[in-house]
Amino acid sequence: MTTAPTARQGAVGTAHTRVEGRDKVTGAARYAAEIPFPGLAHGWLVLSTVARGRIRSLDTAPVLAMPGVLAVLHHGNAPRVETDYTGLLGKPDPTTAVFQHDRVPHLGWPVALVVAETSEQAREAAETLVVHYDREPHDIAFTADHPRAYPAAGYGPAATEKGDLEAELAASAVVVDAEYTTPEEHHNPMEPHAATARWEDGRLEVVDSNQGTTWVAGELASLFSLDPSAVRVRSEHVGGGFGSKGVRAHQVAAVMAATVLQRPVRVAMTRRQMFSLAGYRSPTAQRIRLGADADGRLRALEHRSLNLTSTVHEFIESSTAPSRVMYDADAHHTVNRVVRLDVGTPTWMRAPGEAPGSFALESAFDELAEKLGVDPIDLRLRNEPERGPASGLPFAGRNLSACFREGARRFGWADRDPRPGVRRDGRWLLGTGTAAASFAAGAGPSTAAVTAEADGTFTVRINAADIGTGARTALTLVAADALDVAPDRVRVRIGDSDFGPAMIAGGSTGTRSWSWAINLAAAELRERLTPGGTVPPEGITVRSDTTAALGALAQKERHSYGAQFAEVAVDPATGEVRVRRMLGVFAAGRIVNPLTARGQFTGGMIWGISMALHEEAVRDRATGGHYGADLAAYHVAAHADVPAVEAHWVDDHDPDDPVGIKGIGEVGIVGAAAAVANAVWHATGVRHRHLPIRPDRVLLAGAPDA
């Protein structure tokens, strides 16, 4: 072919439907548990029914005699795995290393895998398997004053501290001192976790649903002591992840069974099993103390947060994260603490740390505004910091004020009567609230390969993950612009560990990281494609690696920002709270695909409604397990709960940033629950510091004093 690029309008910034959209809506797109394999066997996990103890014995003989049953794997016969390693995201959570010992650290711990010819046979046999336990007393009670709590580092240090907190609080004209709690929350992506493992010509092949095959392949290689080149993980379509789809028991169990049986084995979780095996967001207990001068300038800010983790792995929900970025004070103290209980290990869940942390911090700011008699937006703008409050680093652009200005204009904030409990619409009390949002704009090292094909098209191979976000489409637009061709000449292939290492879809880093790698490779490829030159039949391929470029980036506070607004209606006679409208305005770098970006933002905001009003996993103290581990009992917002939700964005350009793209997956939920809670206060005059704001809580809190 002849290469003759011509000047054309950029694809980035123009709405584009998903490139795989037709496949998805027609069912042609196959998800992990739908891909057929000849000779496939089906594994079913058996989970512990005690919260702490030891497995005394398993009655496997009657189960092995059941129709179709091929094997029962358990700690007495399963292959051994290695857990002393450091993976892409740190030390492994030992709860993924199934069947290695007889200890049971939480209810819902995998104690066996029953493998059979059909899924139904495996399930019936698994439900028939009798397991005998030596039960030990368990402790699952998460309390703010738990005696075994200790400070721990998550993202950033356990504690940051500057200035004399007590002195500044004493000198403050107004002080807010309040405790906030958020409950245990679960991701529940629509597509349950599922993996098929098989050995193919000496290589381990796993078809999975995950947020990064580089990550999962690396962990499986380490766990099973395999050469990394001997493991291939593919994950083409993923029906949601939200932080839950990393290395989990199902992949490890499937690999074990495939190894023992020497045939393909699939393990899929049920919705109920996901509550035990897929990770979750820890409950938090947070205390915030704010001290301010009469004009609203902060003198003191203290943010203490406690979360829980399992007895076998430390996971920190870094809820003080927003305080370390958003507001400075003469005395500024933050600390994250954790307590180990007999529960499963929590994990990343959409906007880890920032989602619960922003509920506490942004609620406290609303309380401070109320006490000061200052408009909540003005209060925030009066406390815009010059440098990172905890890091001291300069900000690489900080567009929070632009978000608030644009949001206030669109929402009609200027007309707001600040008095609580004075607006009625029939049986409903009405109120409005606002909150700020931010999320770190990070990136991870990634590689990409871009090929100029002989037919004039381009193929991009990058081990990205499209977990429903539209990443495949966004990368198509990015590559089209980088190559200066129309998007329909670019084919982006993702979700295959054989494409080489790349960042996961997580922490709002994916699109930024992958675009960076594609840009580097495409730029070099364009240099190699001489005008009028020819492309050989095998094409011309250029590979890139962003490791060096990432290291060259100046150390700065890099974040996306947002301003959240909500209007709610509260029936004080029944305790019902309904959101009437939400508006979010975000500063999040270049928006690649406005169509899917809007879905990301509004999806996060809607999740904020769920977080504020509905979501709560309940544990039964007697057994240590969940009560109502299904989507009938665990409520998320239904369509009728989602009113007019608008997301907009402001220009957000950092001239020093080589990519200009920030992640948008998390920031949409940050601050959303606080905006709703602040609106509930404005409607009723009652402050709700414990999520979710259930009808019984509203009802028992009583009517406004007014």
Place this chain on the structure above:
Amino acid sequence: MREFDYRRAHDVPGALALLDAEPEARFLGGGTNLVDLMKTGVERPARLVDVRDLPLDRVESTSDGGLRIGATVTNSDLAAHPEVRRRYPALTQAVLAGASGQLRNMATVGGNLLQRTRCGYFADITKPCNKRVPGSGCPAIEGEHHNHAVLGASEHCVATHPSDMGVALAAFDAVVSYETPDGPGTLPFADFYLPVGDTPHRETALPPGALITGVTLPPTPVAARSRYRKVRERASYAFAIGSIAAALDVQGGVVHDVRLAFGAVASRPWRARTAERVLIGATADAETFAAAADAELAAARPLPHNAYKVTLMRNLVVAELTRLTEEAAR
């Protein structure tokens, strides 16, 4: 999940025979509850007898001015029926307040009456439950019970009946018809559900092997001015935390006739007869309505985490009777 035999019945005697031939058989209506329970292992039938082809899918007026509703009428068809909407509007509202459009298209009237509690302990076979395994205990009393019963429960079970439709049927004195191999029978709604007592696993007074064939609503003029109000944690697709079916006839400022029933507060749809007795002949004002609610709820025995339901039901009685009074005055 146990393997099961599936049979489709085409007439009532055939359905009864298919059930009778297999001791561990269940009738299958829309399957919107039974199939879920089979997946979770709460129900393990050896045979399903599908009754959806039975000729029981009609809603017909009775000669005395009531309505007869066939057992296999779907929730959607029941709610949309013009005579139901005109004569018993609270019944339409109750049905439409439940589940989702897809589920209402499948669910049947007979199945609705026999659906099981949504208590999370009942649904989890790894936990004790006196309703599922008699004598195993009721962990809800010491454990999670935010949405459990405050009326008519016992120390053996505090589960609630989840039906919305049943609340309206209770208010309007429905009569349940059934067939058995030994012949037909009827049960007034007040006698259909058994008291909890120490046998929470025995839920209805239906004889063994009986098939519900329909529900008859007697002529109830007051029902033409009725409402159903459901309170739940989200705006749709959730079970009630408290609901009320109310019908009110006010003449000259005095309550001439009234029907009241509560949902989500007891093991069965709860007819509030004590409140009705207070209301009949009394002045139709908020004070009377509150007094009537208090009289009914004096029997409430809330647990530590569901006492809000008493406040909620009192507020609902006042709100809905007030609204019906105002509507009548217009």
